[in-house]
Amino acid sequence: MALDAGSYHTVGATASGRVLAVGDNSYGQCEVGDWRDIVAVAAGSTHTLGLRADGRVVATGNNDDRQCEVDAWSGIQLP
Known part of the structure; x- marks a missing residue:
């Protein structure tokens, strides 16, 4: 369904x-x-994001710049 690559993963x-x-x-x-x-x-x-079917976002990995602070995000949709 979906595929992406970071620098080393x-x-x-x-x-x-x-x-x-x-x-x-x-x-x-x-x-x-x-x-x-x-x-x-x-x-x-150094971080990974996932979009759930219900519009919520999950994240894991390096959060030094708060790039994984997505717990409050909802209603996100694919284009």
Whole structure:
């Protein structure tokens, strides 16, 4: 369904809404095993974002610049 690559990791979302990630996990950017109902993914250099079917966003990895602070985001839609 979706695929993206960061500087040192690759992430993909399956048709069932699960997410897979491989590569450098120094910042926890590959810690996506418990994500469900994901319809899109994006990979930064050291962080990963997922868009859930209900419009919420999840994130993991390096948060030094607060790039993973998306807990309050909702209503996000694909174009």
